[in-house]
Amino acid sequence: MLTTTLAALFLAVLPPAAVLPAAAVPPAAADISPAAVDAYVEDYREKTGLPGVAVAIIKGTKVVHAAGYGKTASGAPVTVDTPMAVASVSKSFTSLAVMQLVEKGAVELDRPVRGYLPEFEMADPRAAVITVRQLLHQTSGMADSAFHERSLPQPDSLKGAVARLEHARLAAAPGTTFSYHNTNYQVAARLVEVVSGEPFAAYLKRHVFDPLGMRHSSTVDTERDLPDSARGHLTVLGQAFAMPEPSGFGNGSGGVLSSAGDMARWLIAQDDGFVPVESLKELRTPSQQNDSYALGWEIGATERGTPVIGHGGDLFTSTAEQLLLPGSGYGVAVMANTGMAFADSSALLDGLVAIIEGGKPKPPSSPYLVTDVVFALMTLATFGLAARGVARSRRWAARRRGWGRLWVLPCLAPLALCAAVTPIFRVLARGSDIMWIQVGYLYPAFMLWLVTAAAAGVVVTVVRLIR
Incomplete structure (x- = not known):
C-alpha cells in the first residue's frame, strides 16, 4: 500500500x-x-x-x-x-x-555548438555534432537519465555549468529524441556570453x-x-x-x-x-x-x-x-x-x-489536503507506536533468542525507503533527476511521516537489541 x-x-x-x-x-x-x-x-x-x-x-x-x-x-x-x-x-x-545573435550573423542555428563554444566538451564523441538549434529544441541528446544535473554538485556560473559536462555522456544521438533538460539552455546562455x-x-x-x-x-x-x-x-x-x-x-x-x-x-x-x-x-x-x-x-x-x-x-x-x-x-x-x-x-x-474565452473558471481545489491529513495522522500514530515499542522492548527481548532477534529488521523498513526515495522517484518520473531534499519539497507531509517513521524504527531497533 x-x-x-x-x-x-x-x-x-x-x-x-x-x-x-x-x-x-x-x-x-x-x-x-x-x-x-x-x-x-x-x-x-x-x-x-x-x-x-x-x-x-x-x-x-x-x-x-x-x-x-x-x-x-x-x-x-x-x-x-x-x-x-x-x-x-x-x-x-x-x-x-540566441536569435538576436543569429540576426546579426554571429550564430547559425544549424552549425555545431562547439564552433562557437570550444569549451563545450563531453565524454561522448557524439557531442561534437550537437547544433545550436538542437539545444533550443531540447533534442541535443542530453537528458537527466544520462546526466544528473540536479543531484550533482551545483555550479555557480554558466562557465561552470558547461565545464561540469566534461565527464557526461549523451542519452541519445543528437537530433533523434526530445528530452526536456535544463542544461541545454545553460549551454545556450553560455554561448551567448x-x-x-x-x-x-x-x-x-x-x-x-x-x-x-x-x-x-x-x-x-x-x-x-x-x-x-x-x-x-x-x-x-x-x-x-x-x-x-x-x-x-x-x-x-x-x-x-x-x-x-x-x-x-x-x-x-x-x-x-x-x-x-x-x-x-x-x-x-x-x-x-x-x-x-x-x-x-x-x-x-x-x-x-x-x-x-x-x-x-x-x-x-x-x-x-x-x-x-x-x-x-x-x-x-x-x-x-x-x-x-x-x-x-x-x-x-x-x-x-x-x-x-467567455467561459467560467473551474473552482479551485487543494489537491493534497486530504493526503496531508492522512500523513499527519500517520505521523502522530507513528510517534505512539514508537513509544509503545520502546516501553515494551524488555518484554520483546525476553521472548526472542538467537535468530528470533531478526524480527527487529522490519522496523528498519522506513529507513530503507528513506534511502531509496530518489531512485524510486527517478524510475516513476521516467528518468527525471532530483535531490533527496527536493522530494521533501514536493511531498512535505509524506516525507515528514517517512523521516519520523525511519527515526522511530531506528530507536525501537536499538532499544530492543540493547534489551
Whole structure:
C-alpha cells in the first residue's frame, strides 16, 4: 500500500502530455476587465490560501491589467513592480538572445555548438555534432537519465555549468529524441556570453530588458541570488510556510526574475515588431521529434481548442506561466509564490483564459489536503507506536533468542525507503533527476511521516537489541 501511495504521489508531478490543437472552432474571445481579474484572483487566493501572485494581461499592444496580490515570503505586499521568479519561462528569453545573435550573423542555428563554444566538451564523441538549434529544441541528446544535473554538485556560473559536462555522456544521438533538460539552455546562455563578449545577465539587460523598459527584471545564477521578493512557500495542511529554495543552478534555463508590469511589456514585444518576423517564425517552429516544443516556446491549445503559444516554469517554492493567444491578441502571465507541487500559476492561467474565452473558471481545489491529513495522522500514530515499542522492548527481548532477534529488521523498513526515495522517484518520473531534499519539497507531509517513521524504527531497533 505504501509503495502504491508513493507511486501515486510521484506521478502527480510528472509533466502532462503535450496538448495539441483540437479539431474545434475556437470561440470568440470576450473582453476581460480589470475588475473581473481582481475578483477572480482574490477569490482563488481566499479559497486556496495562496500567499502572493502577480498577473499581467495584454491585448495587442495594450496592457489590459497588471497587478500584484497578497504578500511575498518576507511579508511585503506584492505589487505590479515586485520581481518574482519566472523559472523555466526564462527559456524564452534565452532563445531570443540566441536569435538576436543569429540576426546579426554571429550564430547559425544549424552549425555545431562547439564552433562557437570550444569549451563545450563531453565524454561522448557524439557531442561534437550537437547544433545550436538542437539545444533550443531540447533534442541535443542530453537528458537527466544520462546526466544528473540536479543531484550533482551545483555550479555557480554558466562557465561552470558547461565545464561540469566534461565527464557526461549523451542519452541519445543528437537530433533523434526530445528530452526536456535544463542544461541545454545553460549551454545556450553560455554561448551567448562567449559570442557576444558580455555576461549573460548584462546581455539580457542591454539587449532585452532595457529596450523593452523592463526595469524590474534581471537574471540570476543560483538560489542564493534570489531576493526576498522572489522566495516562495510550501503548503502543508492548507497552510503556506515561507521556505528557502533548495540548492540549484538556473541561469539560462530558469534564472529570470520579473514583475507583472515587465511581463506585460515582454508579452507585447512578442508581436509588436521588437522581434523580427523571420525570428518569430523560427522561435515558434517545433522540431520533428516533438511537434509541441519550439525554441523556448510550447505550441498547444486551450480546452476549447484555441491555438496558443506559451511556456511554464516550476521551482520548488514558486511557479510561473506565460501564454499568447495569437487569434485574439491576448497574452497572459502569472507568477505565484508556491511551489510546483501545487501548480497555482497554471490553475490561475487556465481560469483567466477561460474568462477571456467567455467561459467560467473551474473552482479551485487543494489537491493534497486530504493526503496531508492522512500523513499527519500517520505521523502522530507513528510517534505512539514508537513509544509503545520502546516501553515494551524488555518484554520483546525476553521472548526472542538467537535468530528470533531478526524480527527487529522490519522496523528498519522506513529507513530503507528513506534511502531509496530518489531512485524510486527517478524510475516513476521516467528518468527525471532530483535531490533527496527536493522530494521533501514536493511531498512535505509524506516525507515528514517517512523521516519520523525511519527515526522511530531506528530507536525501537536499538532499544530492543540493547534489551
